[in-house]
Amino acid sequence: MRRISLYSLDSLFGEISKSMTLYIPASDNAGGAVYTKYEDGVEYLNTLNTVKSPKNFFFPHTEDLMEFKLQGKNIDILDIRQESEDFAVFGVRGCDVKSFDILDRVFLSDPVDSYYATRREHGVIISLACTKPSETCFCTTFGIDPTEPMGDISAWMTESHLYLQPVTEKGKALMSKIEHITEACDDSEVLAQKDKTKNILSKLPLKDLSTDAFGSGKTKELFDSPQWAELSQSCLGCGTCTFVCPTCQCYDIKDFNTGSGVIRYRCWDSCMFSEFTKMAHGNPRLTQTERFRQRFMHKLVYYPENNDGLFSCVGCGRCLSKCPISMNIVKVMKSLGGDKNE
Amino acid sequence: MQKITRDQIVSKAVSLLQDGTVSAVLGWRQGEFCYDVTPSVFNTAEDIEANFVWNDFCGANFSKYLVSKTKNIDGKLLVFLKPCDTYSFNQLLTEHRFNRESVYVVGIPCEGMVDISKVKAVSGEGIVCAESKGAGLSVTTIYDENPKEIPYAEVLSERCLNCKSKKHVAYDELLGDEGEVIDSARFDEVEKLESMTSEERFAFWQGELSRCIRCNACRDVCPACTCEKCVFDNPNSGAESKAPTNSFEEQMFHVIRAFHVAGRCTDCGECSRVCPQNIPLHLLNRKFIKDINSFYGDYQAGAEVGMRAPLVDYDLGDLEACDVFERRDSE
Amino acid sequence: MNNRAETLIPVLGVITDVRIDTPDVKTFRVVTPDGKKAFDHKPGQCAMLSIPGVGEAMFSITSSPTNQEYMEFSIKKCGCVTDWLHQAEEGQQLTIRGPYGRPFPVDDEFAGKNLLFIAGGIGLAPLRSVINYCRHYRDRYGEIDIVYGSRSMDDLVDYNEIIDEWTKDTGIRVHLTIDREQEGWNGHVGFVPSYVKELDFSTDKTAIICGPPIMIKFTLDAMIEMGFAKEQVYTTMELRMKCGVGKCGRCNIGSKYVCKDGPVFRCDELSELPDEY
Numbered sequence: 047m048r049r050i051s052l053y054s055l056d057s058l059f060g061e062i063s064k065s066m067t068l069y070i071p072a073s074d075n076a077g078g079a080v081y082t083k084y085e086d087g088v089e090y091l092n093t094l095n096t097v098k099s100p101k102n103f104f105f106p107h108t109e110d111l112m113e114f115k116l117q118g119k120n121i122d123i124l125d126i127r128q129e130s131e132d133f134a135v136f137g138v139r140g141c142d143v144k145s146f147d148i149l150d151r152v153f154l155s156d157p158v159d160s161y162y163a164t165r166r167e168h169g170v171i172i173s174l175a176c177t178k179p180s181e182t183c184f185c186t187t188f189g190i191d192p193t194e195p196m197g198d199i200s201a202w203m204t205e206s207h208l209y210l211q212p213v214t215e216k217g218k219a220l221m222s223k224i225e226h227i228t229e230a231c232d233d234s235e236v237l238a239q240k241d242k243t244k245n246i247l248s249k250l251p252l253k254d255l256s257t258d259a260f261g262s263g264k265t266k267e268l269f270d271s272p273q274w275a276e277l278s279q280s281c282l283g284c285g286t287c288t289f290v291c292p293t294c295q296c297y298d299i300k301d302f303n304t305g306s307g308v309i310r311y312r313c314w315d316s317c318m319f320s321e322f323t324k325m326a327h328g329n330p331r332l333t334q335t336e337r338f339r340q341r342f343m344h345k346l347v348y349y350p351e352n353n354d355g356l357f358s359c360v361g362c363g364r365c366l367s368k369c370p371i372s373m374n375i376v377k378v379m380k381s382l383g384g385d386k387n388e
Numbered sequence: 389m390q391k392i393t394r395d396q397i398v399s400k401a402v403s404l405l406q407d408g409t410v411s412a413v414l415g416w417r418q419g420e421f422c423y424d425v426t427p428s429v430f431n432t433a434e435d436i437e438a439n440f441v442w443n444d445f446c447g448a449n450f451s452k453y454l455v456s457k458t459k460n461i462d463g464k465l466l467v468f469l470k471p472c473d474t475y476s477f478n479q480l481l482t483e484h485r486f487n488r489e490s491v492y493v494v495g496i497p498c499e500g501m502v503d504i505s506k507v508k509a510v511s512g513e514g515i516v517c518a519e520s521k522g523a524g525l526s527v528t529t530i531y532d533e534n535p536k537e538i539p540y541a542e543v544l545s546e547r548c549l550n551c552k553s554k555k556h557v558a559y560d561e562l563l564g565d566e567g568e569v570i571d572s573a574r575f576d577e578v579e580k581l582e583s584m585t586s587e588e589r590f591a592f593w594q595g596e597l598s599r600c601i602r603c604n605a606c607r608d609v610c611p612a613c614t615c616e617k618c619v620f621d622n623p624n625s626g627a628e629s630k631a632p633t634n635s636f637e638e639q640m641f642h643v644i645r646a647f648h649v650a651g652r653c654t655d656c657g658e659c660s661r662v663c664p665q666n667i668p669l670h671l672l673n674r675k676f677i678k679d680i681n682s683f684y685g686d687y688q689a690g691a692e693v694g695m696r697a698p699l700v701d702y703d704l705g706d707l708e709a710c711d712v713f714e715r716r717d718s719e
Numbered sequence: 720m721n722n723r724a725e726t727l728i729p730v731l732g733v734i735t736d737v738r739i740d741t742p743d744v745k746t747f748r749v750v751t752p753d754g755k756k757a758f759d760h761k762p763g764q765c766a767m768l769s770i771p772g773v774g775e776a777m778f779s780i781t782s783s784p785t786n787q788e789y790m791e792f793s794i795k796k797c798g799c800v801t802d803w804l805h806q807a808e809e810g811q812q813l814t815i816r817g818p819y820g821r822p823f824p825v826d827d828e829f830a831g832k833n834l835l836f837i838a839g840g841i842g843l844a845p846l847r848s849v850i851n852y853c854r855h856y857r858d859r860y861g862e863i864d865i866v867y868g869s870r871s872m873d874d875l876v877d878y879n880e881i882i883d884e885w886t887k888d889t890g891i892r893v894h895l896t897i898d899r900e901q902e903g904w905n906g907h908v909g910f911v912p913s914y915v916k917e918l919d920f921s922t923d924k925t926a927i928i929c930g931p932p933i934m935i936k937f938t939l940d941a942m943i944e945m946g947f948a949k950e951q952v953y954t955t956m957e958l959r960m961k962c963g964v965g966k967c968g969r970c971n972i973g974s975k976y977v978c979k980d981g982p983v984f985r986c987d988e989l990s991e992l993p994d995e996y
Contacts, residue, residue, distance in 0.1 A: 074599060074665070075595070076596075076599065076665065076666035076667070077505055077509060077666050078665070078666065080599075094513055097664060097665060098601065107601065107631055108631035111727055111728070112727075112728055114771035114772070114814075116771060116772070119808075119810050119811045119812055120812050121731060121771060121812040121813070121814065123728065123729065123730075123731060123814060125728060152966055153966060157726045157964050158726075159726065159727075159964075159966060160726075161727075178512070178513060178514065178531065179513070179514070180513035180514055181421055181513065181514050181515050181516060181529075181530065182421075182513075246530060246531075249530050250530065251420065251421070251516065252420065265973050265974070265992075265993055269973075269993040279428060279429060280426060280427040280428060280453065282605060282608035282609055282662075283608055284603050284604045284605035284607075284608040284609070284662075285601075285602070285603040285604055285605075285630075286603040286605045286662075286664050288603075289601045289602075289603045289664075290601075290664055295966070295968065296967060296968030296969070297961070297962070297966075297967045297968070298630055298961055298967070299727070299775060299961045299962065299967070300630075300774075301771055301772050301773070301774060301775075303772050308771040308772040310771065310775075311631075312727075313630050313631030314630065314631065315630055315967070315968070315969075316603075316630075317968060317971075319604075319621070319630075320621060321621050321622075321623065322959075322969065323958065323959050323969060324623075324959065325798075325957070325958070325959045326797040326798035326801070327797060327931075328932075330958065330972075330995050330996050331995065336995065340971070340995075343973075343993075344968075344971065347974070348971065348973055348974040349974075351973075351974035352974050366420070366424065367504075368664040370448075370605050370608075370609055370661070370662035371426050371427055371448065372419050372423075372424035372425060372426045373426050374424075376420055377419065377420065377426075380420075623799070624799065
């Protein structure tokens with residue numbers, strides 16, 4: 047383990063950005079945080095979570111896939127992908143780090159999504175342990191330890207220092223580049239911080255949320271539950287929960303006429319949107335209840351069924367704080383039997 | 389003015405349900421925390437007594453829900469409307485979006501609703517309790533057992549700080565005292581934008597709108613957006629898009645929407661309340677309201693049912709396009 | 720199944736022939752610009768066709784894999800992409816990617832079985848690939864019955880091929896029906912489900928059904944009544960798709976993705992899924 051004084055945080059960021067683009071959480075000037083390219087004048091914001099999750103680095107909100115040139119009856123297909131550059135992301139919380147595993151199982155499973163894979167190969171994740179979780183946090187429900195945030199390099203921030211511990215080969219390679227500005231240290235401060243945080247975790251209001259009622263094989267039991275109608279009754283059908291969610295990965299592929307050609311791009315999509323499953327001859331999910339049910343069944347039953355029981359939620363709490371009607375996965379889980387205390 | 393209490397509202401709801409005046413109640417349901425209340429239909433007195441909430445976080449405007457919730461209802465739906473909600477209510481009636489006979493409106497006074505993100509900016513994360521105490525909120529967090537008292541002036545949502553009316557423009561019955569239309573300072577921010585150079589203004593909106601994630605929450609919550617099929621959801625419209633294909637496109641979404649609701653927007657502020665990126669969308673609408681006021685005389689959408697909005701009405705004295713053009717030049 | 724590295728980037732195709740089947744169905748013959756078949760496939764698999772600027776959509780490959788020269792797609796006019804294709808002429812290029820999905824088990828479960836194909840309207844398109852495959856390897860299968868119905872005579876897809884080829888094969892019985900009486904039609908009149916019941920097939924057959932959802936539902940009910948087990952009946956499904964490789968999330972039913980776990984399902988597998996299709 048190595049450490050650097052917080053006074054020298056800027057020199058650490060500066061050193062990393064010498065070899066690759068670095069993104070750090072910074073103010074979005076509207077009360078939230080956004081990952082921002084580090085350069086002179088960009089100030090690190092010690093925030094719990096960014097508004098948009100870091101899935102954007104690997105699965106961007108919108109990305110161009112290919113271009114077509116059309117002439118008469120003829121078409122040219124152009125592969126417009128550019129060589130990806132190495133980049134690092136600093137300050138990713140344990141929940142968001144775990145979300146990459148969940149996305150990997152979708153995008154890196156056969157057939158591999160090369161757009162995602164390239165970004166993943168070029169990205170280095172420097173995580174950051176939580177010390178002040180919010181009342182909306184419930185990552186421990188999904189077996190995540192926010193004091194051991196993983197990534198390529200795990201980091202802990204105390205009042206005086208930033209502690210760094212490489213986890214992967216990529217992390218070791220980056221550590222070697224910043225070795226000269228960091229100092230070797232023992233982990234006593236980090237251990238003390240972990241204890242303190244764990245004590246806070248035991249006081250969080252959602253600590254008893256349980257996944258027992260969910261997972262593989264629960265489709266029959268949960269799908270026809272009368273609760274869905276009740277839970278979804280005031281759902282606006284917007285995409286806020288989906289778009290702030292670090293694990294939602296549905297996408298759309300669309301064409302955009304640039305005037306000199308056609309760009310085929312992909313963008314985030316939401317199963318909450320009314321036309322998501324609409325076909326020429328009908329729509330299998332006609333009401334918001336069905337669309338609402340799909341989102342939660344997917345996270346709590348379908349995804350685990352296909353992925354060794356892993357749930358497609360990391361308990362980051364973004365949907366809890368952002369849903370316009372304050373309906374969210376915690377309320378769904380409790381209503382369908384996920385409260386240990388009930 | 390005396391604040392209305394939860395008990396008063398609950399006993400009103402229960403008595404109207406039990407005497408058969410209404411068959412269901414639209415209200416706010418208790419969430420996980422003190423602040424995350426969810427709009428919900430209550431069908432029994434027991435449910436109301438156990439789960440109905442009325443606190444400083446009941447900001448949601450229920451008017452738009454009446455369009456869907458009265459569709460298959462036997463009898464009447466009881467709805468509690470705050471003064472500003474009643475303007476949307478009237479506007480929706482003007483647009484024939486639901487039957488007045490299906491609704492029983494109880495007007496409730498409102499002293500302003502709290503924006504939880506403003507509370508968190510002061511108290512920090514980990515809120516376990518935020519209750520009304522005198523002229524502010526008393527907030528406790530898991531990090532500090534000693535309650536922190538935060539004056540309402542610091543945590544009220546923008547729309548409430550600039551409240552335009554404490555008078556209900558529609559109700560069947562009123563709980564508490566009636567208020568007055570307020571001479572608010574809601575156009576001050578618009579004037580600031582107007583005084584900018586066009587480059588500054590462009591940069592301002594570019595900065596704000598670049599955060600947009602196209603979740604459509606602003607549209608989906610907007611009481612003026614009740615089209616059966618929105619142009620932005622129609623794959624055959626050519627305007628359907630879920631992501632910006634270029635930086636200008638986001639502005640198109642919001643500008644088109646602002647144009648579409650111009651003259652019908654009551655300035656309820658729901659768009660800005662729900663925006664996950666805190667974009668001050670209400671300023672776009674207020675600019676239109678301000679312009680309409682200056683072009684055609686003061687007009688408040690939803691003030692009365694059946695009003696002819698200036699933009700859909702013709703009058704020989706109406707402003708000519710050239711007058712508007714001249715006005716722009718003189719600015 | 721599909722190991723192409725660039726799953727979303729298509730290859731070029733050219734329409735070399737357009738056949739008008741019915742007032743709203745055309746069959747398009749597609750090859751690569753150098754005149755070859757774009758890729759090999761198995762009966763029941765699909766391909767993504769696109770016209771850049773118009774859109775991309777999933778279609779079942781109508782031609783049999785045994786056809787080594789080209790692929791055919793029978794396409795009903797019903798949306799943006801299909802409208803555009805219907806006005807396309809020979810020589811028009813398009814893009815194609817695939818093959819996608821789980822095919823019919825023609826070499827496993829179907830081998831040695833008596834086969835009963837039941838199709839309604841454009842539902843013949845995915846079955847034609849299987850039927851012609853089975854005709855090609857005729858000795859691998861037992862008796863073949865084909866029940867095919869449409870709204871009218873004019874709406875029967877591949878009518879010429881059915882009359883000129885299928886009905887002439889030995890051991891293949893073709894049973895055609897149309898919904899309502901029509902001048903010039905001497906065959907059976909009535910809906911597919913009731914015709915299937917009338918024909919009173921023995922239950923030693925493996926059945927393959929494709930057609931409008933309502934037809935599939937009633938035919939399946941009729942067959943269960945006749946004594947068929949769900950394990951004997953296969954169908955192929957259609958849901959909205961964008962990626963074709965089980966990632967975009969659209970065609971998700973329960974834990975299955977129609978684009979990769981289907982489109983072919985055995986009916987007992989379907990009844991395990993939530994009723995959302």
